[in-house]
Amino acid sequence: MTFIEVDHLTKIYTPKGAGEVRALDGLDLAVPKGTITALLGPNGAGKTTTVKVLTTLIRPDAGTAVIDGIDVSRHPERIRPIIGVSGQYAAVDENLTGFENLEMVGRLYHMGARASRQRAKELIDIFELTEAMNRPVKGFSGGMRRRIDLAGALVTRPTVLFLDEPTTGLDPHGRLGMWDIITNLVGEGTTVLLTTQYLEEADRLADSISVIDEGRVIALGTADELKASSGGQRVEINLVTADDREAALEVLTRYGSAQPTVSADGRSLTVGATDAPAALYGILGEFTDRNIRLYDAGMRRPTLDEVFLRMTGHAASTTPPEEKPDELVARRDHDGAGHGPHPDEHRAKARPAESKQKRSA
Ligand SMILES: Nc1ncnc2c1ncn2[C@@H]1O[C@H](COP(=O)(O)OP(=O)(O)OP(=O)(O)O)[C@@H](O)[C@H]1O
């Protein structure tokens, strides 16, 4: 069942002294109940604007947004009780403690004093903020702020949750913790729409990914479907020495379906191929004949980074440092000895695929 349905949403800003900005330009979305959908897009794509419309903070100029059968623009008062939102910038009262912030949310929603305190305590435990619960938020780290802000969005046990870049600014440990929390929430039946600029995050968490650029959806599917749509497998080779680069490039160009790409150090070469096994076989034969020495070689599917680049025509600007495209194409262990899995394969293994399936079943 579709829980969030967005149809041709359009939002035009007309800032003073500047031309109009088409922040949303006919955006469509359909989010099934109890699933996570990721809105993946670069700066200015329209992610926050979408969240603002869906959480009744702004009204669209055209199009409709419906949550659980309720039109967001017509009945905002019926939407607000069923949603939770954690905005791009944490909205917490600096002078209150973590506990007081959560308790205040409960009181604002008329939960009653006792129930508010009890819920605040529960959330403090879930988010592992026990030690900080009696400290004013102004002394919190960025990660703690993010957690207390998300906890605030959960006080009323919303059935649908909007998370605008929930892990931006978190360190890798903080990001993993947040991913666990989000996965658990959906396990309990919450429907989640999250925005992210992190390809890995969308890959790891989302049942479905909507890639958006300039206010509209430019691609839609699971991470696997998006990768498959990006034109075949990749053949990747790593040279012992960059001195062989030109000779290797010449061979790859003949066997590939597009222009090969070369890493900054000149030793990793990647090319798309419609029949990757045949291409790899031919390339290895020619390398042997020409005495081009290999560190390793192999086939792999495109990374989401490559998919994104292909679809938007520009890179995802804020890819976190540990998954820069250069590193993603840097190493692949062909014969199983030595250098560990490709980061992309590693991700595929680490991802909670099982729970994703269970959830959407
Ligand atoms: N209040 C506003 N007034 C004028 N223009 C705005 C306003 N809010 C957003 N915009 C513009 O609308 C477009 C979409 O902005 P939005 O904040 O939705 O992008 P985003 O995908 O959330 O980007 P980011 O990743 O930087 O958070 C941008 O061009 C932005 O400059």
Ligand SMILES: [Mg+2]
């Ligand atoms: Mg934003």
